[in-house]
Amino acid sequence: xxxxxxxxxxLAAALTVFGSSVTAQTELLDAEQKDIANELxxxxxxxxxxxxxxxxxxxxxxxxxxxxxxxKRAREWALKxxxxxxxxxxxxxxxxxxxWDRGALHISLQAPYQQDLYGIALGGAGASKRNINAExxxxxxxxxxxxxxxxxxxxxxxxxxxxxxxxSQTGGGYSLANQRRRVGWxxxxxxxxxxxxxxxxxxxxxxxxxxxxxxxxxxxxxxIPVVAISNPDADHLRRLHRLGKTLKMSLHSESKWxxxxxxxxxxFDLIGRERPEEIVLIGAHLDSWDLGTGAVDDGAGVGIVSAxxxxxxxxxxxxxRTIRVVLFGAEEVGLLGAWDYAKKHADTLGNxxxxxxxxxxxxxxxxxxxxxxxxxxGLIDEIAHLLAPIGIVRGGSEVPGGGPDILPLExxxxxxxxxxxxxxxxxxxxxxxxxxLDKINPKELAQNVAAYAAMVYLIADSDVQLRK
Amino acid sequence: xxxxxxxxxxLAAALTVFGSSVTAQTELLDAEQKDIANELxxxxxxxxxxxxxxxxxxxxxxxxxxxxxxxKRAREWALKxxxxxxxxxxxxxxxxxxxWDRGALHISLQAPYQQDLYGIALGGAGASKRNINAExxxxxxxxxxxxxxxxxxxxxxxxxxxxxxxxSQTGGGYSLANQRRRVGWxxxxxxxxxxxxxxxxxxxxxxxxxxxxxxxxxxxxxxIPVVAISNPDADHLRRLHRLGKTLKMSLHSESKWxxxxxxxxxxFDLIGRERPEEIVLIGAHLDSWDLGTGAVDDGAGVGIVSAxxxxxxxxxxxxxRTIRVVLFGAEEVGLLGAWDYAKKHADTLGNxxxxxxxxxxxxxxxxxxxxxxxxxxGLIDEIAHLLAPIGIVRGGSEVPGGGPDILPLExxxxxxxxxxxxxxxxxxxxxxxxxxLDKINPKELAQNVAAYAAMVYLIADSDVQLRK
Numbered sequence: 001x002x003x004x005x006x007x008x009x010x011l012a013a014a015l016t017v018f019g020s021s022v023t024a025q026t027e028l029l030d031a032e033q034k035d036i037a038n039e040l041x042x043x044x045x046x047x048x049x050x051x052x053x054x055x056x057x058x059x060x061x062x063x064x065x066x067x068x069x070x071x072k073r074a075r076e077w078a079l080k081x082x083x084x085x086x087x088x089x090x091x092x093x094x095x096x097x098x099x100w101d102r103g104a105l106h107i108s109l110q111a112p113y114q115q116d117l118y119g120i121a122l123g124g125a126g127a128s129k130r131n132i133n134a135e136x137x138x139x140x141x142x143x144x145x146x147x148x149x150x151x152x153x154x155x156x157x158x159x160x161x162x163x164x165x166x167x168s169q170t171g172g173g174y175s176l177a178n179q180r181r182r183v184g185w186x187x188x189x190x191x192x193x194x195x196x197x198x199x200x201x202x203x204x205x206x207x208x209x210x211x212x213x214x215x216x217x218x219x220x221x222x223x224i225p226v227v228a229i230s231n232p233d234a235d236h237l238r239r240l241h242r243l244g245k246t247l248k249m250s251l252h253s254e255s256k257w258x259x260x261x262x263x264x265x266x267x268f269d270l271i272g273r274e275r276p277e278e279i280v281l282i283g284a285h286l287d288s289w290d291l292g293t294g295a296v297d298d299g300a301g302v303g304i305v306s307a308x309x310x311x312x313x314x315x316x317x318x319x320x321r322t323i324r325v326v327l328f329g330a331e332e333v334g335l336l337g338a339w340d341y342a343k344k345h346a347d348t349l350g351n352x353x354x355x356x357x358x359x360x361x362x363x364x365x366x367x368x369x370x371x372x373x374x375x376x377x378g379l380i381d382e383i384a385h386l387l388a389p390i391g392i393v394r395g396g397s398e399v400p401g402g403g404p405d406i407l408p409l410e411x412x413x414x415x416x417x418x419x420x421x422x423x424x425x426x427x428x429x430x431x432x433x434x435x436x437l438d439k440i441n442p443k444e445l446a447q448n449v450a451a452y453a454a455m456v457y458l459i460a461d462s463d464v465q466l467r468k
Numbered sequence: 469x470x471x472x473x474x475x476x477x478x479l480a481a482a483l484t485v486f487g488s489s490v491t492a493q494t495e496l497l498d499a500e501q502k503d504i505a506n507e508l509x510x511x512x513x514x515x516x517x518x519x520x521x522x523x524x525x526x527x528x529x530x531x532x533x534x535x536x537x538x539x540k541r542a543r544e545w546a547l548k549x550x551x552x553x554x555x556x557x558x559x560x561x562x563x564x565x566x567x568w569d570r571g572a573l574h575i576s577l578q579a580p581y582q583q584d585l586y587g588i589a590l591g592g593a594g595a596s597k598r599n600i601n602a603e604x605x606x607x608x609x610x611x612x613x614x615x616x617x618x619x620x621x622x623x624x625x626x627x628x629x630x631x632x633x634x635x636s637q638t639g640g641g642y643s644l645a646n647q648r649r650r651v652g653w654x655x656x657x658x659x660x661x662x663x664x665x666x667x668x669x670x671x672x673x674x675x676x677x678x679x680x681x682x683x684x685x686x687x688x689x690x691x692i693p694v695v696a697i698s699n700p701d702a703d704h705l706r707r708l709h710r711l712g713k714t715l716k717m718s719l720h721s722e723s724k725w726x727x728x729x730x731x732x733x734x735x736f737d738l739i740g741r742e743r744p745e746e747i748v749l750i751g752a753h754l755d756s757w758d759l760g761t762g763a764v765d766d767g768a769g770v771g772i773v774s775a776x777x778x779x780x781x782x783x784x785x786x787x788x789r790t791i792r793v794v795l796f797g798a799e800e801v802g803l804l805g806a807w808d809y810a811k812k813h814a815d816t817l818g819n820x821x822x823x824x825x826x827x828x829x830x831x832x833x834x835x836x837x838x839x840x841x842x843x844x845x846g847l848i849d850e851i852a853h854l855l856a857p858i859g860i861v862r863g864g865s866e867v868p869g870g871g872p873d874i875l876p877l878e879x880x881x882x883x884x885x886x887x888x889x890x891x892x893x894x895x896x897x898x899x900x901x902x903x904x905l906d907k908i909n910p911k912e913l914a915q916n917v918a919a920y921a922a923m924v925y926l927i928a929d930s931d932v933q934l935r936k
């Protein structure tokens with residue numbers, strides 16, 4: 001653990017002067033609250049706490065696939081982190097889940113010539129019973145595959161091309177591109193294909209394909225292998241196809257489901273001084289895919305929300321409401337920790353004032369969106385105003401939800417806010433071996449913590465009702 | 469082949485006006501020569517011929533490891549290219565070479581926890597007879613490894629760290645960093661190590677290690693496996709080492725030498741109209757490493773020198789001297805084609821006026837260096853002056869040599885010139901699977917062709933003696 005020598009900057013001392021400057025306000029935030037929030041921002045911008053948390057998690061635990069022994073070590077690591085950061089309560093809530101194992105994969109072009117392809121099995125995909133050697137049917141996109149008739153692809157490997165994702169600040173385009181990863185297998189299987197290969201969903205030109213979970217159909221997973229190949233590999237196949245070449249591939253995948261295993265959520269609470277039953281939930285997920293060390297997805301989030309709450313914990317008094325950090329388990333494989341949390345806390349969800357998650361990397365936060373009681377928009381406006389100097393603009397409710405793991409809570413009417421990171425580079429790294437610590441810019445990460453710390457403090461110390 | 473529909477821009481027609489504007493010059497280049505060179509530049513900047521050559525080579529042949537069946541297909545492709553581009557002579561010169569096969573490699577961290585590492589066997593490395601499971605001895609750099617005493621590393625795997633290469637326009641830093649790849653094995657073997665693992669030599673933060681050839685010692689190759697791991701993997705090991713963790717690795721490599729195979733050089737000649745025996749040699753290499761499709765290294769070079777010569781071939785008359793394009797075989801594994809060329813052409817090397825090679829990617833050319841008869845520097849100065857509008861400055865003889873494959877010719881006193889590409893991104897891609905077509909910017913590639921076409925034409929049409 002890297003954290004035992006952390007020294008909080010003397011926030012408590014600095015804050016003692018504020019009482020005297022408080023004057024009557026018509027705003028929803030009083031002057032002391034604003035001063036404290038500004039002080040949190042400054043402290044956070046000069047702190048490397050979040051970076052050290054991510055460094056510790058990625059170095060000492062490494063990759064941590066949902067349900068694996070490594071994810072268990074991540075939970076042990078997180079329990080120690082909670083103790084070191086001095087939260088009021090630190091707890092573990094375990095649950096069970098089915099374990100999908102990627103297994104070995106070999107995929108190569110066999111015609112017009114032999115060449116290895118850079119592919120990765122998609123989450124939930126089936127195995128090849130034996131080595132598949134087959135002709136490739138090229139589809140320009142998922143729409144074309146959908147038109148394949150039953151049995152048309154018998155004895156063939158379907159390849160669904162697409163396009164390199166356009167980079168954007170919002171990450172827009174992911175959901176649409178992601179359809180070939182999520183549901184492509186259903187059409188390939190229906191048309192009788194022996195396997196499905198898709199252009200992986202990413203905005204980079206590196207040779208690493210992006211993994212990710214597929215979607216179930218009627219509670220079943222694909223029986224055929226489903227493999228994503230890198231953008232340059234897909235470009236290559238497209239060029240060969242356009243030259244009129246017949247493509248053949250060899251493919252062998254040992255992916256399989258391996259029964260029930262344990263996962264769990266970690267909870268850190270800072271108990272509210274006035275209304276402890278009211279919960280401001282800030283989440284991130286502890287698991288990662290197995291390929292990188294999950295620095296950007298979602299070590300960064302773990303660092304950001306833990307550090308933000310830890311900075312608030314150094315204030316002389318607790319905010320009025322409880323701040324709850326939830327480090328979800330098994331996010332990547334279907335939000336399993338999130339669903340478990342919603343189930344186990346069903347009777348207190350009515351007291352969840354707001355929920356949010358940091359799960360979009362660590363580039364600079366540029367927008368604060370919200371979906372709260374319209375009567376509470378004034379509070380969010382004031383918070384956005386306070387965050388403007390660190391480059392954050394006020395958004396509306398254009399971003400659906402508080403983050404992936406917040407979805408089950410939203411369904412139970414928990415309001416959400418969202419601090420949106422600049423996603424320009426996110427899909428270069430997302431779900432690839434390249435998701436490693438060096439991709440995080442410590443200065444940008446610190447800006448994230450500043451925004452979270454100020455926002456979470458202000459909501460937690462407010463009397464405004466955010467629930468509709 | 470993509471080239472059969474290529475239409476040369478009507479250079480011949482455009483040039484007929486020049487005769488009348490020629491006036492007496494005190495310079496070494498006359499007005500007609502300058503006009504033709506400028507016209508070549510403009511034509512090249514608007515031509516996609518080089519890009520289409522690289523696209524064809526990388527798509528229709530793919531990766532082409534020295535001595536492989538794929539390199540043989542590359543030679544067949546090149547012979548066709550030479551015919552299509554209408555050179556005066558197209559020839560193949562075969563030679564034999566020992567074949568090193570990378571084989572399968574598995575390398576993983578076993579302590580403090582299990583994690584796959586991204587490694588690649590280095591060229592010429594030995595195999596592990598069985599799976600090696602051993603403690604890792606960490607060395608901060610090659611200098612530290614050199615101090616290991618005989619037998620000190622018995623039963624251990626040596627890991628030689630280093631630093632991520634600093635990006636630079638010149639690619640400076642490569643030769644030094646490369647020492648751990650080239651000769652590290654000699655010290656590891658001497659100290660009794662079971663295997664050597666080195667931080668790979670590259671300026672990127674991607675998870676792909678860079679391969680490359682090692683150096684022989686007393687005509688022998690390493691008996692132990694030698695593996696390069698990616699920069700992020702090396703960072704990871706360094707952090708763990710600094711935390712005081714004991715590192716263990718598991719490593720299995722099946723690399724081996726597989727006997728004699730064929731390789732060859734391809735030669736395209738444009739026969740000089742006045743002094744055909746005088747040769748201006750421009751080279752590139754046809755082989756690539758097996759990981760990428762060798763677009764940047766050295767498909768780009770093949771495209772640049774072939775297209776430059778092909779543009780000159782469309783002029784109404786041949787330059788005075790012969791222009792010879794040599795597409796060398798087996799460069800990556802020890803300049804084998806280059807040595808074979810020097811041997812086979814030993815009796816005409818005295819007629820090689822100058823030699824140069826394009827083997828540093830396809831980013832913009834920024835400098836023209838030379839190592840010619842000082843009396844001929846005026847000619848190079850005038851050429852540089854003519855290339856200034858496309859961003860090229862005059863260098864001196866600070867860059868040793870004309871390119872890797874030109875080394876054997878330099879040893880025989882052939883003068884050299886060098887058009888230096890901006891190498892800022894070169895070592896991000898060099899010898900990795902990421903060396904694919906998408907990394908080439910067609911506009912920058914066209915600038916390369918423009919510079920080569922103008923320079924080569926002017927030297928070939930000159931009466932200036934470049935030999936010392």
